[in-house]
Amino acid sequence: MKRHLLAIFVLFSIQAHAGEEGLSHVQVQTSLAAIQRGAETFMGQCHSCHTLKYMHYGDLKHFGMDQHKVDEWRGDQALDAVISSQMSDEAALQSFAKVPPDLSLMTKAREGGPDYVYSYLLGYYTDKDGMTANHVFPATKMPDILGGSMTSDAAQLEAIRKQAGDIVSFLTWVADPHEQERQRLGYYVLAYLMVLTVLLYLVKNRIWSRLK
Numbered sequence: 090m091k092r093h094l095l096a097i098f099v100l101f102s103i104q105a106h107a108g109e110e111g112l113s114h115v116q117v118q119t120s121l122a123a124i125q126r127g128a129e130t131f132m133g134q135c136h137s138c139h140t141l142k143y144m145h146y147g148d149l150k151h152f153g154m155d156q157h158k159v160d161e162w163r164g165d166q167a168l169d170a171v172i173s174s175q176m177s178d179e180a181a182l183q184s185f186a187k188v189p190p191d192l193s194l195m196t197k198a199r200e201g202g203p204d205y206v207y208s209y210l211l212g213y214y215t216d217k218d219g220m221t222a223n224h225v226f227p228a229t230k231m232p233d234i235l236g237g238s239m240t241s242d243a244a245q246l247e248a249i250r251k252q253a254g255d256i257v258s259f260l261t262w263v264a265d266p267h268e269q270e271r272q273r274l275g276y277y278v279l280a281y282l283m284v285l286t287v288l289l290y291l292v293k294n295r296i297w298s299r300l301k
């Protein structure tokens with residue numbers, strides 16, 4: 090039995106590491122402040138090309154985004170409209186020969202998850218021919234939006250890393266907005282089971298003391 094468990098464990102850890110080589114690790118933050126910062130950067134820098142089709146503009150208010158900011162982002166679209174990009178598919182096809190993918194589930198869709206998205210955003214560099222390239226997705230059609238390849242200033246690079254971290258925290262929240270609720274529920278369930286165990290133990294003692 091023990092040996093089986095060990096084998097399963099080893100298999101899982103091998104799986105967990107496959108394909109993640111070369112990615113930088115990001116600490117996904119679950120604080121409201123980080124998610125808000127990420128949402129703000131996303132709406133400012135990514136929303137022009139990317140959709141979040143499983144989110145509505147109104148959802149942004151659920152974690153405390155300012156009403157007038159949400160109004161600015163949605164323009165003439167309704168609060169319950171899904172978050173759509175500001176670029177038509179035709180225009181995107183003309184510019185990139187590709188429609189930028191929806192990012193609602195992106196932190197789950199790619200192997201490496203949040204680490205992948207983080208490393209991709211920070212993976213841009215200028216190659217020896219002076220062209221912009223990307224370590225993580227060499228043939229990507231997306232330009233270097235955060236601008237990491239255009240600076241060597243340490244403070245600026247640190248700010249860009251922080252921005253990428255916040256965006257990934259926001260996108261992780263978007264991919265699973267109920268995760269925190271589930272975690273909280275998990276603690277309640279554990280506490281409940283513990284109380285129940287103690288009660289059953291006491292009941293058992295009582296019954297047995299009568300039988301003895």
Ligand code: HEC
Pocket residue numbers: 131134135136137138139185187188189190192195199206209210226228229230231232234235256
């Ligand atoms: C100017 C338009 C544009 C902007 C702005 C933009 N993207 Fe993209 N993005 C693209 C295009 C085009 C692709 C498709 C790339 C490809 O498949 O070659 C893409 C692809 C992606 C992918 C998927 C990569 C993959 O593995 O398929 C992610 C993740 C992503 N973008 C994140 C972001 C984030 C986060 C931002 C904001 C910081 C952003 N993008 C801003 C155009 C844009």
